[in-house]
Amino acid sequence: MTSNIADRKLARAQKQVVILEQMIEDKTRELFLSQEDLRSANEHFESVIRSMQDMLIVLKPDGMIQSVNEQTTSLLGYDRDDALIGQSINILLNEDTCFKELARQGGNTDTPFSQQETVFKNNTGDTFPVLLSGAPLRDRNGTSCGLVLLALDIRERKVLEQQLLQAQKMESIGQLAAGIAHEINTPIQFIGDNSRFLQEAFSELQPVLDNAATLVTTTNNGRVTANTLQAVTDAVEAADLSYLVEEIPKAVEQVLEGVERVATIVHAMKEFSHPGVEGKTLVNINSIIESTVTVSRNEWKYVATLETDFASALPPVSCFSSAISQVVLNLIVNAAHAIAEVIESQNDQMGMIRIGTCANNGWIEIRISDTGSGIPETIRNKIFDPFFTTKQVGKGTGQGLALAHSVIVEKHEGIIDVESEPGQGTTFIIRLPIQQTQHSASLTKKS
Amino acid sequence: MxxxxxxxxxxxxxxxxxxxxxxxxxxxxxxxxxxxxxxxxxxxxxxxxxxxxxxxxxxxxTVPDAVRAFGKFCFPKLADVFPNFVNMHTHPKAFLKTIDSVIHVEVRKLFKDAQTPSFRYEDPSPEQLVLIYESPRKFYEFVEGLLDGVSDYFKTPIQHSRTICTENGQEFARFELTFGELEPTHS
Known part of the structure; x- marks a missing residue:
């Protein structure tokens, strides 16, 4: 029995060896195929990353660059990706970029962020705008172990935005042109009238001057006659000298006043239509509003009185001045239209537009109020949507407030809000952060 | 299997x-x-x-006695074959908590077709552990035998009681474990 058992066990063991050999072979094949699949998947993944037109940057938790795609190397002007790998993300960012602060603190965040505008610095130190998104990289346990950044080069878009803004500005100027011409025409008219009066006055003075000159000559020669003196007296009487002495200074004063008015309008036009510099500059918000009020005068003066209440000690704000003036213009024109509607429908008297500025808790605040018809509650959440308008066809494109929202919120990290009471009027409140102005911020957030 | x-x-x-x-x-x-x-x-x-x-x-x-004895027999043998999963722990509780998250994961890596049971845990106190075992095989006595084997291996008494429960038509066993002091080694 024992040998029988031994034989059975041996036979089983031999079969087991064959089965195990087969299993090893199968497992080896399986492993090979898995490796092939893995290599293929890896190649596919690398090919996807290579073909990306955005910059892909993977950071370690300490803010060091772990890997980048070819587009990153190329757009930043480096020859090889290893020139960036191991470097701090700080070499791509400006001093004042919030993200740099983040990287300094560990380059890690648990909160994904998307489409924040910032600037990247290339290997020669030149900067260019990018739209940056980021998400924490997590290990298999869900623990954050780095950051994946996706950056889109928006240089071309920025140029187009600038061109679009300028086009909108030119459109506004076109719409305002007739009114501005009228504004210039009035002082030009009285400059002309007064100049003509001065011309006539001078021709009336000419005989007085001629006779006075003759009197001086004859006096010097000691041959003054009664006729000479009479001629002077006659000329003075004929010219009505006392009238001219009184009126000429007044005429000169009016000419100078007219010239000043024209100069103010031209200066405001020039300031308003200036295409603006590429970045933000420190400007006086009050001065921007004043120019805009001047160029838009003909839009509101027939329907409203405009009062300004500017804070005198307003700190300068770093902003795209051209864009801000366009926003203020849009709000003034809207206010005038709202008041005009009330006047037309209720045969009402002139309305009132009030524009005030102040510095408040770290913000520069601009309030533009009107005594128009107000905005109904039901549409208040739509007014900043592009193409939304309640104006008649041909009067509004629905772009004014959409542009205002984009300029204030996206370009300046600010806030635009509206308070409105139907039948009473509307107040638009713009807040621009003072903090941003101190750092000449290059990172703006979408709110 | x-x-x-x-x-x-x-x-x-x-x-x-x-x-x-x-x-x-x-x-x-x-x-x-x-x-x-x-x-x-x-x-x-x-x-x-x-x-x-x-x-x-x-x-x-009886079948339950045989399966329980077999479970107790298996544990040290398995520990000899796969020492890395066991030796890193000094207390059975720490080891038992890795069955689902480490050992069975490794088993499934090696054998794609392996049907491992599921273990969930409750940790009411340092001396206690609740093991919730769910498997279509319902090898409750085998688990009890393995627990006895674990106790012997770590030289730590484990008192265990079993309750069969049903939730949403699914049967599972709840093993409530109480760990005793480490047994002194005799020289």
């Missing part, structure tokens, strides 16, 4: 009752599998149950 369990069962019978008994059990049991069992192979659960039932008939023991 993996072939390693069949191989351990053979060892269990041979070590306790001899080779002849095992060969008799093998001869007298009708199995679906015609080839010898090998560790990495996968075989019908029914074959294992048939072998166990035949063994209990032949040895005149």
């Amino acid at each position: 993996k072939g390693v369990v069949f191989n351990l069962f053979e060892q269990f019978v041979v070590e306790n009752w001899g080779e002849e008994i095992y060969e008799q059990i093998l001869d007298e049991t009708t199995l679906e599998t015609t080839e010898p069992f090998v560790g990495p192979g996968t075989y019908p659960d029914g074959d294992f149950l048939a072998l166990v039932v035949k063994a209990t008939e032949k040895l005149n023991v």
